Amino acid sequence: MFKLRYTLPAILLLAGAALYFFGSQPEETIVHVDMSIREEVRVPEPRPAITYAYLPQYSHKVSYLRHSKLIDYLSRESGFTIRQVFPDTFEEHRRMVENGEIDISFSNPMTYVEIARSGARAFARIIEPSGSPTFRGQIITRKDNRAITRLKDCIGKTWIAVDPLSAGGYLFPLGLFLKHGIKESEFKEISFAPGPGGKQEKAVLAVYAGKYDFASIREGTLNVVRDKINIDKIRIIAETESFPGWVYAARKGLSEKVVNKIKYSMFSMSMDNPDQASILYQAGMRGIIPAEDSDYDSVRRLTKMLGLDEGGVK
Amino acid sequence: MTDLFSRLKFRTKINLGLTLIVAFTSLLIAIFVIRMSSDALIEQSRKRGEVLAGNLALRAENPLLSVDLLNLGSMVNELKKADSEIEYAFIMDEQNRVLANTFSDGFPVQLKEANESVGNKISVVTVDTGKSRLFDFAAPIFLSDKKLGMVRIGLSRSGIHAVVQNLIFAIMVLTGAVLLLAVLISTQFARQLTLRLGSLQKHAEDIVTTHLGPGLRKDENKDENITDKFKRIVSNPPKGDEIQELTETFDAMGMSLACHIEDLQITEADLTRQKELLKTIINVSPDFVSLLGPQLTYLAVNKTYAEHLGRSEEEIIGLTDAEIYPEETAAARMEEARVVLETGRPVNKETREPETDDSPPRWFHTIRVPVHGQSNNIIGVLSTSREITELKSYQAQLIQSQKMESIGKLAGGVAHEINTPLGIILGYAQLLQEDLDPEDQIAKDMSIIEKQTRVCRKIVADLLGFSRQNESEKITMCFNNSILEVVQLVSHTFKLEQVRISTELDDRFPIIHGDPEKLKQVWLNLLSNALEAIDEKGNIHISTQLDTASMTITAIFADTGHGVEAKNINAIFDPFYSTKPVGKGTGLGLSVSFGIIKDHGGTIEAVSPLPRSLRNTLELPAKSGPGTLFKVTLPLDELSEEEQL
Numbered sequence: 001m002f003k004l005r006y007t008l009p010a011i012l013l014l015a016g017a018a019l020y021f022f023g024s025q026p027e028e029t030i031v032h033v034d035m036s037i038r039e040e041v042r043v044p045e046p047r048p049a050i051t052y053a054y055l056p057q058y059s060h061k062v063s064y065l066r067h068s069k070l071i072d073y074l075s076r077e078s079g080f081t082i083r084q085v086f087p088d089t090f091e092e093h094r095r096m097v098e099n100g101e102i103d104i105s106f107s108n109p110m111t112y113v114e115i116a117r118s119g120a121r122a123f124a125r126i127i128e129p130s131g132s133p134t135f136r137g138q139i140i141t142r143k144d145n146r147a148i149t150r151l152k153d154c155i156g157k158t159w160i161a162v163d164p165l166s167a168g169g170y171l172f173p174l175g176l177f178l179k180h181g182i183k184e185s186e187f188k189e190i191s192f193a194p195g196p197g198g199k200q201e202k203a204v205l206a207v208y209a210g211k212y213d214f215a216s217i218r219e220g221t222l223n224v225v226r227d228k229i230n231i232d233k234i235r236i237i238a239e240t241e242s243f244p245g246w247v248y249a250a251r252k253g254l255s256e257k258v259v260n261k262i263k264y265s266m267f268s269m270s271m272d273n274p275d276q277a278s279i280l281y282q283a284g285m286r287g288i289i290p291a292e293d294s295d296y297d298s299v300r301r302l303t304k305m306l307g308l309d310e311g312g313v314k
Numbered sequence: 315m316t317d318l319f320s321r322l323k324f325r326t327k328i329n330l331g332l333t334l335i336v337a338f339t340s341l342l343i344a345i346f347v348i349r350m351s352s353d354a355l356i357e358q359s360r361k362r363g364e365v366l367a368g369n370l371a372l373r374a375e376n377p378l379l380s381v382d383l384l385n386l387g388s389m390v391n392e393l394k395k396a397d398s399e400i401e402y403a404f405i406m407d408e409q410n411r412v413l414a415n416t417f418s419d420g421f422p423v424q425l426k427e428a429n430e431s432v433g434n435k436i437s438v439v440t441v442d443t444g445k446s447r448l449f450d451f452a453a454p455i456f457l458s459d460k461k462l463g464m465v466r467i468g469l470s471r472s473g474i475h476a477v478v479q480n481l482i483f484a485i486m487v488l489t490g491a492v493l494l495l496a497v498l499i500s501t502q503f504a505r506q507l508t509l510r511l512g513s514l515q516k517h518a519e520d521i522v523t524t525h526l527g528p529g530l531r532k533d534e535n536k537d538e539n540i541t542d543k544f545k546r547i548v549s550n551p552p553k554g555d556e557i558q559e560l561t562e563t564f565d566a567m568g569m570s571l572a573c574h575i576e577d578l579q580i581t582e583a584d585l586t587r588q589k590e591l592l593k594t595i596i597n598v599s600p601d602f603v604s605l606l607g608p609q610l611t612y613l614a615v616n617k618t619y620a621e622h623l624g625r626s627e628e629e630i631i632g633l634t635d636a637e638i639y640p641e642e643t644a645a646a647r648m649e650e651a652r653v654v655l656e657t658g659r660p661v662n663k664e665t666r667e668p669e670t671d672d673s674p675p676r677w678f679h680t681i682r683v684p685v686h687g688q689s690n691n692i693i694g695v696l697s698t699s700r701e702i703t704e705l706k707s708y709q710a711q712l713i714q715s716q717k718m719e720s721i722g723k724l725a726g727g728v729a730h731e732i733n734t735p736l737g738i739i740l741g742y743a744q745l746l747q748e749d750l751d752p753e754d755q756i757a758k759d760m761s762i763i764e765k766q767t768r769v770c771r772k773i774v775a776d777l778l779g780f781s782r783q784n785e786s787e788k789i790t791m792c793f794n795n796s797i798l799e800v801v802q803l804v805s806h807t808f809k810l811e812q813v814r815i816s817t818e819l820d821d822r823f824p825i826i827h828g829d830p831e832k833l834k835q836v837w838l839n840l841l842s843n844a845l846e847a848i849d850e851k852g853n854i855h856i857s858t859q860l861d862t863a864s865m866t867i868t869a870i871f872a873d874t875g876h877g878v879e880a881k882n883i884n885a886i887f888d889p890f891y892s893t894k895p896v897g898k899g900t901g902l903g904l905s906v907s908f909g910i911i912k913d914h915g916g917t918i919e920a921v922s923p924l925p926r927s928l929r930n931t932l933e934l935p936a937k938s939g940p941g942t943l944f945k946v947t948l949p950l951d952e953l954s955e956e957e958q959l
Contacts, residue, residue: 011338018345029439031428031450038420043383044411060376065458086380282458 049081050258055093055107055246057166057218059198060086067106069279077265080258090165094118097251104262105249108167108218109299110308112247116293119252123259124266125291126245129220133289134242137172140207140222141214143235148214151180151238157213158189160206162199167299168218169200172240175302188213201225208234220284243302244295248288263290324511325504332500333493340489347485352478356471359399360449363469364436366393366400367453371465374405375455378413378462386414393467401448401468408461425450429466440471447471514561517568602678602699605685606651610634613694650682654695658684664702677706710884721889722909729777736774740767776902788914790951791830793867794819794858800837801856808841812851815841820860824867827951832910839903840871840944847875847942855928860950866916869946870928877922877940886920916948 052071054063067084075082085102087093090111096102098118105115112122128135141148148154154177162169170192174184184190191212193202200221207215208229214237222231248266250259266288269276280286322330370393377385390403394416404415406426415421429452431437441450449469455462596603602619604612612630620627623638635644635651650661661682669675678699685694743764750757801815808815844854852874859868878886885891889905911918923940 014342015338018342021346021349030442030447031439032442032444033422033424033428035422035425035443037423038417039423041412041415041421044407044409044413046381060379061457064379068458068460084379086376088380 046083047081049083050103050262051085051101052082052104053085053087053093053096053102053106055090055105055111056087057108057162057169057200058224062198066283070283073269073276073279074262074265077268078258078261080261090163094165097249100251100253103251103254103258105251106246107249108165108246109243109296110167110171110303111165112249113296113299113303114165115249116296120249121252122247122249122291122293122296123263124248124288125295126248126285127287127289128245129223129284129286131286132242133245135168135245136219136242137168137170137176137240138217138219138221139173139176139214139237139239140204140217140234141237142207142210143233145213145235148237151177152182154214154237155182155186156188158191159187160191160193160203160212160215162193162203162217164192166199166218167243168216168240169203169221170216171302171306171308172243173216173238174306176238176240178305201228204234205229243299244291246285247291247296323508325501325508328504328507329497329500332503333497336493336496340492344482344485344489348478348482351481352474355474355477355481359469359471359474360438363449363451363467364438364453366397366469367436367451367465367467370403370405370467371453371455374465375457375462378405378407378455379457381413383413390414390416399470399473401470403465403467405463405465407463410464413463425466425468431464434461441468510561514564517561517564600700602697604697606695606697608655608693610648610651610655619699651695651697654682654684655692658692660684675703676701677703714884714887718887718889718905718908721905725777725889729774733771733774733778736767736770740764740771743767773902776906788827788829790825790827791833793824793826793828793869793948795823796828796830796833797837797856797858797869800834800841804838804841808845808854811845811848813845813848813854814852815854815856818855818857820858820867822860824858824860825951826867826914826948828914828948829910833914836907836910836946837869837871839907840946843903843944844871844873844875844942847873847877847939849876849939852939865950866947867950869948871944871946872924872928872941873943874924874941875939877924877942878920880922883920883922887918911946911948914948916946918944918946920944 052067052074054067056063058066063086064084071082071084074080082104085096087096087102093102093105093107094111094115097105097115097120105112105120107115112120116122125133127133139151139154148157161173164170177183189212191206193199193206195202200217201224203215203217204221204225205228206212219239222234225231267290269280269288271277271280271286280288319327370389373389374386376382377389386405390405393403394400402416402425404417404421405413407413410426412421412426425441428441429437429439429450431452431454434454434456436454437452439450439452441448448471451465451467451469453465453467455464597617599616600618601616602622603614603616604619605614607613611632611634615623615627615630617627620630623630625638630638635647638644639647653659654661661680663680665678665680667676667678679702680697680699682695682697684692685696687693743760747757747760747764750760752758752761797819798817801817805815841854848854854874855870855872857870857872859870861868887904887908889902891904908918920942922942924943928943929941
């Protein structure tokens with residue numbers, strides 16, 4: 001049935017194909033490296049530049065993504081070399097401003113009030129995405145949490161806040177509770193979002209996950225987490241009064257000339273310019289307007305009420 | 315090679331074939347599996363490296379931004395610790411300055427440029443350190459289109475190679491095991507198969523040794539004959555595989571053949587018997603039987619015919635008439651046979667074979683008939699020839715007798731009518747003579763008339779005697795005496811003619827019932843004929859012989875005369891047949907004798923020349939002819955038989 005003259009070539013062909021297949025190697029680039037030639041690695045020195053820091057409200061990555069274009073723009077417009085630095089915590093940020101490691105600080109009003117004591121002076125503030133130069137704190141819970149419908153329902157519940165120094169994320173809501181006669185001790189637990197960045201998001205996610213009964217966040221945070229969770233399942237219980245928004249402050253001793261150039265560059269940005277508009281959008285703002293230290297007196301009053309005015313950083 | 319292969323045992327062939335097939339298949343599969351597995355492993359390793367590098371790049375983003383060298387350092391060291399296959403890991407900033415690495419004693423300078431990633435994709439190159447090869451993964455850290463730095467990981471390939479080596483070893487071991495198992499199974503399988511084949515061979519041997527009948531097993535009935543066994547096997551076929559079935563079929567075939575051969579042997583014996591019978595019948599037949607083929611060659615002849623031709627049957631078969639008979643005869647015979655072959659018309663004829671020195675002419679009645687084949691075509695000619703010489707002789711005699719009888723009647727009638735006028739003529743002639751002077755011329759003439767009338771009366775009387783118109787009066791008489799009386803009467807006259815008569819008569823004096831005068835007339839006729847035949851001098855020998863067995867008496871008259879020619883031997887008894895010149899004889903002598911002897915219930919025949927045996931007994935004169943012999947046989951009288959007793 002199987003003739004040898006047909007079978008044998010078939011076998012040889014099959015064997016040949018197998019050997020060819022066995023011998024074939026996937027394509028790869030080979031680089032010869034002499035591992036014996038070595039050198040000592042030295043810690044690279046940063047080049048001299050004006051340092052710019054964003055209060056670590058979010059992760060470093062988000063901070064970088066939000067502000068890298070703005071910093072590029074400011075560098076280009078002012079002619080200075082501006083480098084963004086990333087303090088891990090609010091406290092570190094404040095300390096770095098005090099130590100002169102951060103030349104231009106972009107912080108929340110509470111932190112500004114803190115650093116203003118070391119001589120830093122506000123020179124600009126932002127217009128929030130809402131179009132207002134002010135912002136609020138929000139108290140949120142899960143929509144299906146029937147136990148919390150009013151502010152008073154929060155008594156005896158677990159609270160996740162952003163940071164002890166977070167304005168919208170803790171201090172504004174804390175002021176609101178105090179205003180309503182609810183003291184810190186009346187809550188079952190007050191926790192703060194862990195880690196160095198992304199604390200606003202973490203607070204929302206913690207409530208969303210049901211880990212805490214309610215959370216306090218900055219206004220606008222829900223939009224940031226819109227693509228991470230279904231925000232329809234979140235209910236806003238209460239909102240604080242409006243406070244002046246985030247503020248640009250120059251450290252004590254920073255050259256006025258530098259501050260002016262940067263101020264000029266900032267104020268010249270307009271939403272009408274598409275390029276600038278995109279920079280502003282990315283930075284989570286709609287414009288930068290001039291500011292003075294007195295603009296933040298309302299915040300100082302709040303800190304006083306909260307008992308933070310005498311350096312009571314928790 | 316082929317010769318060597320063909321000499322191998324079937325079991326070895328199966329083992330070898332299966333082993334080769336399994337080995338080849340296993341090897342082929344092993345090659346593919348090893349190749350695919352090692353490729354998959356390498357690919358998996360690459361992907362793992364890519365994941366590790368990408369992961370590290372992601373984790374390094376924040377420390378890189380915050381220039382947290384401690385964090386970066388711990389990240390790469392932890393990674394290296396966590397995975398033994400990771401040879402090295404390091405992180406570079408956007409200016410390709412190494413921020414953190416796992417090298418404890420200086421950083422390899424050439425390694426920095428070994429892998430340049432393009433865009434934000436992870437690039438993989440194989441780094442050949444001279445001692446070993448490893449995969450180098452370069453994962454760039456991009457943030458908002460800005461390259462912050464790059465993560466590099468070196469993944470050892472020795473681990474993958476070890477796994478691949480282990481895989482190859484495992485597959486080889488597995489292949490070996492499968493091969494071993496296949497050989498074991500095939501050995502068992504081949505053993506089973508060859509057992510059956512061996513059984514088949516045994517059956518075949520049995521069939522050969524027991525003359526086609528399969529050998530009996532121990533548990534089988536020895537008295538059972540082959541036909542019954544065959545029927546039993548056909549009606550209850552045993553269960554088994556193809557070879558078993560083949561074996562049984564082989565048995566059945568053998569038994570079937572044995573049955574057929576038995577039948578054939580019986581039929582052959584029957585046919586042989588029939589053939590012998592037929593041959594015997596044909597051979598004992600006095601007829602000449604022969605069968606001619608389409609080519610007119612002899613296919614068969616019977617013994618009689620073969621003897622007639624003077625050859626053996628084997629010599630004749632295959633010959634044609636042309637090789638057996640003289641040219642003229644052969645041509646005639648072959649033409650006849652051809653006509654029968656072509657037309658299918660049978661030939662029925664009588665033929666005369668010319669006389670030879672040894673034998674007189676012989677007559678044959680030949681029938682040639684066509685022999686038809688199965689498709690009704692003519693395939694031969696069957697000839698039967700029967701000798702009818704004797705029959706012909708009897709026929710001639712019968713014709714002769716009838717002729718004589720007719721003539722006798724005719725002559726008797728004529729003689730009877732003439733006898734009366736002749737008497738009147740004679741009476742008137744005698745009366746007239748009385749009236750005339752004897753010397754007178756008229757009286758002399760009348761005397762001549764009277765004399766001639768008497769001659770006529772004599773002739774008429776003879777004719778009457780021949781036709782038995784005149785009834786004879788038969789009495790009991792002595793046969794020898796009637797002959798002796800005639801001999802005495804003529805002996806004197808014969809002596810004058812120098813003819814000697816000798817007699818040798820049976821001394822038992824046979825008595826017959828006959829007419830003495832008429833018988834004397836017969837003897838006288840025979841003697842006078844003998845005298846006529848002897849030209850100058852000679853002998854006449856008369857002998858009588860009594861045959862008590864057939865109750866006959868035979869008289870033989872032998873002379874030394876000129877004899878009778880063979881062609882005339884049968885004509886001498888015809889009336890008016892005579893060799894004598896005109897006027898000398900009437901030609902009625904022998905005819906009358908024939909009539910008288912016939913009237914006595916006997917026979918008369920002539921033989922010429924004399925038989926050799928008789929010639930020796932006669933004292934023949936120096937100048938004598940072949941001689942003639944007349945043999946007269948008469949029945950004996952019954953009374954005389956009693957007297958004999």
